[in-house]
Amino acid sequence: MHGSEPQSKKLTSSDVTLVTQCQKGDKKAFELLVKKYQRRVFNLIYRITQDYDLVETLAQEVFLKAFRAINSFKGDSQFYTWLYRITVNTCLSQVKREVPEESLDTTMEADSRLYADDRSRFHQSNPEQDYIKKEFLIHLVETLQGLPEDLRMAIVLREFMELNYEEISDVLEIPLGTVRSRIFRARERLKESLALFL
Amino acid sequence: MGCSKYAPLLSRFLDEDLASTEIEGLLRHLSSCTACQEGLNVLEKLRYGFQAVGEIESVPSPDQGFLERTMATLVYEERPQGQEDADRVHDGSSKRRTPFSWKGIVQLVFPGQPFPVWARVFRYAVPALIIVILGLLLIPAKQDETIDVASITPSQDLLFPVDQTSQPFETYIFHHATQQPLGTFSDELPLIQEVADSGR
Secondary structure, eight states: TTTHHHHHHHHHHHHHHHHHHHHOOOOHHHHHHHHHHHHHHHHHHHHHHHHHHHHHHHHHHHHHHHHHOOOGGSSOOOHHHHHHHHHHHHHHHHHOOOOOOOOHHHHHHHHHHHHTTTHHHHSSSOOOHHHHHHHHHHHOOOOOSOOOOOHHHHHHHTTSSOOOOOHHHHHHTTTHHHHHHHHHHHHHHHHTTTTTTT | OOOTTTTTHHHHTTTTTOOOHHHHHHHHHHHHHHHHHHHHHHHHHHHHHHHHHHHOOOOOOOOOOHHHHHHHHHTTTTTTTTTHHHHHHHSSOOOOOOOOOOOHHHHHSSSTOOOOOOHHHHHHHHHHHHHHHHHHSSSSSOOOOOOOOSOOOOGGGGGOOOGTTTTTOEEEETTTTTTTTTEEEEEEEHHHHHHHHHOO
């Protein structure tokens, strides 16, 4: 179904061993799980919150929650989808805790992050094309942030975390049909907003 | 055939979520529909955009100390819930015992015996009994605060006739030892009367 599936299965087999050890109280096993997934959890938190300052705090919260609840993990799903579910819920709780602020410099932030490492990325094309690409990417990030939460979660998990539909269904705890619908609707919205660049 | 039917399929096709029959139908449609071909191109450009953002955008990554800091927070955490059950199932070297348990004590006294019902009752009854006994020992005996009214030398003011209770009056209370006035009462006739009566 999806290109990343073989990798996922490979990860799962070692995860089962680590989780079992962890459920016996082996903290070292949990340490290995943290080591294995910390980057991905950081990435997902950032993709959802778009807040640099929050990422580490929330990541710690995620792993702490995972540790506390490790005995409730029965192996019905992949460990990483279970961990992503905790991550998504933690991020959404954080977003609800904080009154959403309309960032005045969203464009500048997106601009600076995308331009930070652009030389190596765009040096092969001409300046005009570079500019259009940069503008496209900046608008893509902005439009993504403006999507309704349910659509955004689905498309972030699909495009940035490269989960397949079943995994997204597992993370978000929604039916497969709903995943398909949300991803389709998210893309339709993005197409409308980015029509000039597409 | 309307293209609106195929729009959701294009999205799923991009994500490799279609069944083989659906793919065949879609490919047949794509071969004759330029609008849907263009639609698929747009979706691919979107995907390129996401990939480019993922590669270019500088995303925070865990530093060297993150793992240590995270594990340090776990040190203060209790063992995960249900750990006891997990230990019971996995009877291995990692088995941990709680430092104190009634069950342990009972099994020390009666080795090899199953945990009896009376011991289960004891588990709650014994601590409750100990608490009650300690409470009785620790609570100081109540001081006898009653005053023997008969021993109080009545002041002149208390010796009013009972039949004058309807009259306005003012009563002075004196300290028994120093004979200094402690207060004046004018509205507590029944009390005073009771004291006066009991003093006789």
